[in-house]
Amino acid sequence: MTHAGVPQEFKKFFDHKRLRQNLLLGALYLATFEMLKTIVVGDLIRFFCFGDYDQDGNPLRTDSYRVELTRFGFKQHRDEYKAACLWLKHMDAIEDEEYARLLEIRAHRNQIAHELPTVLLDAKLEVNVDLLLKARNLIHQLDRWWLENYEMAINPAFKGQTIDEVEFVSMRMAFVDHVIGVVAEEV
Numbered sequence: 001m002t003h004a005g006v007p008q009e010f011k012k013f014f015d016h017k018r019l020r021q022n023l024l025l026g027a028l029y030l031a032t033f034e035m036l037k038t039i040v041v042g043d044l045i046r047f048f049c050f051g052d053y054d055q056d057g058n059p060l061r062t063d064s065y066r067v068e069l070t071r072f073g074f075k076q077h078r079d080e081y082k083a084a085c086l087w088l089k090h091m092d093a094i095e096d097e098e099y100a101r102l103l104e105i106r107a108h109r110n111q112i113a114h115e116l117p118t119v120l121l122d123a124k125l126e127v128n129v130d131l132l133l134k135a136r137n138l139i140h141q142l143d144r145w146w147l148e149n150y151e152m153a154i155n156p157a158f159k160g161q162t163i164d165e166v167e168f169v170s171m172r173m174a175f176v177d178h179v180i181g182v183v184a185e186e187v
Contacts, residue, residue: 024186025132026116026127028132028179028180029135030112031179032135036105036135038172039142042059044065044084044087044088045065047150085099093146094141101134102138132180136177136180140168144163147168
């Protein structure tokens with residue numbers, strides 16, 4: 001659809017196919033980030049909650065969790081996500097580059113979530129699909145790391161088993177791959 005007389009900076013918005021694509025990719029990016037945040041922060045909370053849950057069944061942020069994150073800057077910055085990422089780096093679950101990538105993924109998520117009209121209007125700004133795929137890969141990596149380093153150590157059902165890196169697919173990974181596949185059909 002063409003729009004004569006529409007200023008160049010608004011043509012992206014009036015291109016229905018491109019607008020739909022950006023909306024779908026934006027929603028996919030937000031959903032993928034929330035899954036990644038669940039692994040980065042949520043799994044760490046569950047690890048330290050020791051069975052303490054609120055009335056809705058959510059794990060509580062216990063004193064031991066807060067003390068552990070304080071070692072990684074939580075008290076100074078009140079940035080739970082960053083402190084949890086630093087904890088993962090300290091535990092060798094991620095490397096320096098992956099730590100930086102996790103922060104970059106969150107920054108782009110914040111841009112999409114808080115500046116959606118700009119993402120939809122600005123011809124120079126698009127949802128970063130490369131970061132989306134990196135988030136997907138980090139979900140896979142961190143889910144596998146938690147399984148190999150903690151679940152397998154405490155769950156007798158895993159005794160003597162190994163995880164094939166290529167074959168391993170967690171439920172969260174399957175969810176993200178399914179949603180990515182559905183959106184890929186649409187864009």
